[in-house]
Amino acid sequence: MRQAVVQATQARCERRGRWIGVAAPTLAVALLGGCAAGDKYAKGQTFGYVLASNDYQFYQTPGAAQECPHGFTPNNREQWQAQFPTTAEQQAHLSRCLATSNRGPNCENVWAAPTSIKDPLPYRAVEGPISYGMDLDGTDGAATAKTCRHENFVSPTGQRGIDNQYYRFLGCERFIQGGQHHRPENARKRTIEYQVNRILLEVRGVQDLANDDDVEVVIYRGKDPLIVDAEERAVPWQSQAVDPSITPVRLKGRIANGELVTQPQDVIFEDVVLERRQLIRDMRLHLKLTDSAAEGLRVGYVDLARFWQSYSRTAKWGGAIYGGSGPSAYAALHQLADGHKDPETGRCTSLSSAKKYEFVRAHVIHAGERPRNQGKPL
């Protein structure tokens, strides 16, 4: 049996070598290092998963009374009305600059040039004390060599020291609070519909699914549609083929008391809406493993520069009503940043975040592979 596993792994290493070798020889050397030295994770069991639902963790109360006591984040139109309070001023501005978002001194678009003016109304960040997430920096919010001063949250279950500045930034925007975007069924629907969400995991080298000090976690992109039930919940034990054109991400991890925790690593995730190609710095997975699922958080720091690219593009068309306004949002974003302090400027370049991940067990099928256990129930 063990021999079969090793052979399968060797075959996979060879296949990987073929396609990576063609695409990027230098990268291949790095990725194949593990194969050449012998794949130690092939000795244990491999558990596969497919992403069933994912969404950022936003703690919400009825009417946003607790988290946004001073109301929602002013949108571009409200800022425009505040900037040009009279009808005559508004008409004059539109005649000259054509659109409400072209509010810079020389009609600059405030999403493209967010520092061209200062918004008259303040940005409304979350003020409530409670948030989902984890303690990422181990501080009470005071600045350190690597982090900036920020206010910690308390988790809904009372855990202190929660870092989630991403929530603090976005939590009072109308599209978060008022819309349907973050309802669980919509999160599932997005996961089903968008192929970028076909995230597959393999937890490799597992000796004991409850406790194991050294496992490897590989993140793949799947290419199959998600098999779902009548309520659009992903069906466990489905088969999902790996998209070989996407480079997999390999993480080190451990399992403690049934919880998988990976070591921090910078990873780029693709998504829709606000996260086209987001760099999550020091990304960690914290997933509770059960017989048929893995659920928990993807925590880490959202890179500001990449986030602004997505946010400004998205808000440009939705921001007139549902989002914030370029200048105040840009300023708030940099003010709230709490991670990855630039040693030269002393300013932070990322936002702590927490995203809920729900996986179901799946058979991860690699390109050209006929599963060795096909036909034998696991």
Added chain:
Amino acid sequence: MRVKKLVWIGALSVTGLCALVAGVIGYLVFYAEPPVRGGPATMRLISAEQYRNTIAYVFGDDIQVDANFPVLQRQEGLIALGATTATMTPAAFDQFDRAARAIAGQVVDPAHRDILVPCRPRRVNGADPQCAEAFFTKTGRLLHRRPLDRTELGEYVQLASAAANDRGDFYAGLAYALSGMLSSPKFLYITELTEPDAAQPSGVKLDPWSQASRLSFFLWNAPPDEELLASVESGEFAGKAGRRRQIDRMLASPRLEQGMRGFFSDLLQFQEYETISKDPVIYPSFTFDTSKAVHEQTLRMIVDELLVRRGDYRDLFTTNKTFVNRDLGPIYRVPVSAAATDEWLPLELDPDQSAGIVTGLSFLSAHSHPGRSSPTLRGRAIREIFLCQRLPDPPPTVNFALFENLTGKLTARDRLKAHVTDASCAGCHKMTDPLGLGMENYDGAGQFRTEENKVKIDTSGEFDGKPFRGVAEVGRAIHDHPSLSSCLTRRVYAYGVGRNPGAGDRQWLAWARRQFATSGHKVPELLKRIAASDAFYAVAPAEGDPGQIAEIPERVGG
């Protein structure tokens, strides 16, 4: 000395004569086909599959047939028998009419007309009777399953010409008349005609076109093809050798699979369980797509075992070989390296967990409740479908409260104990429940389990005097049941001749069952034996025919 010699000679002669008589009797009993008077010629409403198969053969696979055809009443275990008494309701005709118009439109559209119309009209903006006649001569022969006579042909040509002139479009006229042909009783009803024959006990026989249709729908679930019609036309089919040649050709054709699928879809009651739904909370792995795939899985098992492997029919109840696609993978928890839903891969189950088609997902899920398994439904289905036994429906006075109180009843065996203790239930449930309880390792969605509500499932029981433990032994008990092969023989014969076998068919059925056993229970051999028999084509007037007195089915239970 001479006397002694004469005694010896006499004794040897008597022995030889006895042996000869015994041989003749043996031949007559075992090999010679007993005579059958036959039933009335039938008039069967075409089934949805037969309709689709016809259109695919005559016009090609790419002609879409999009209609909800009427659901036919099952009689004596077969829809094929219900088709002989089906009436055409206005709603059903509406569906046929819509399908006919859609098909006719596709046949003459620019993408198909050059292939399907055997001539070019002299002008496209009006009638061309000669070209229309060429089209309807060819197409009408295939759709009517016999050549059109001059009157019929003339009517279609006239209809097409009038419509073409009226619309200024030759092809529109052709489509108009073709849709009429596709809606006509001569197409929608597979009508058998008889002709006098003094050599037959009944004085009549099926005409050769009707014989060819009966044969073709039996083996292919489709109308006669060009070659079979040509054989009838040339008179070859009327002779035994010519008919056998056609039967051998049809049995060797890939279209036999389509015929086998038609028969087993009917036998296994797929029409009634076309969309099986399960409670998604209890059975999240059983999705809408699963319900669409389960019938295909069973049909693939059957085709593989009976046609590809040329296996023993009884092995369908013991084989562990099945097929799986992406949608069925989660039920078995197996990886499926298939790229698409319509890609199927072979799957070998644990032999201890398999009983062939009765552990196929279509059987397990159909004969269960939406939220739990049902040993009663499963046991009843096995007896009725595969053993031709008939069990009565529950009495109207049954007290279901006995079974709804689930307190402390963690397994199906606990819950069904009430059946045995209640006298009004016990008679039937003693027949059904033990069999079904032996299959309790499969839940209502067809997923394997060893426990129910954390209690180990007891799968022991007895089936008509044969003890078993576990589903594989249930399958073996079905395999060995004496009624299994006689039931299939009866069903296949009834499916072919379109009537429930009567008292006059008993001897013939016993003969056919023996032949089936001698062949190693090979279903293609059974088909061949039936198709080549005189009984298959025998017809007799309905009135006063003793053979039409319905046979009382084997009845078991209270």
